[in-house]
Amino acid sequence: MPHRFAHVCLDCRISLKLARYDERGGERGHRCPRCREALVCAGDAFAAPPRRDVDAWRVVGALLAAGVDFRQACCGCGPGYRPRTLREVRERTERARRTGEPLGRALRTPQAARVPMAKVA
Incomplete structure (x- = not known):
């Protein structure tokens, strides 16, 4: 039995466990059963x-x-740390933008660096 991966449709908010590759090792093109968009x-x-x-x-x-x-x-x-809230995603996205760190790496970092506040004169 082939190894199964979760495939998601973000529009319909569903997840299906499906084989990722066909018998010849090629990537399968799965479609959402509801909206027919690519998973x-x-x-x-x-x-x-x-x-x-x-x-x-x-x-x-x-x-x-x-x-x-x-x-x-x-x-x-397991897959390691992943943000669970939109706030965590925003913090890490801002950090990646400010530091030039790749977004994927910033999102996998457990602790977001604090952004220093601007001084008020």
């Missing part, structure tokens, strides 16, 4: 938020758009 591979360690939690799905969308997925680490201990 995005989220990884084998993805746990979908509840469908009604729109903010959590926005976080998932921001992570996937930045190239951050939810694959198991080689030791099987």
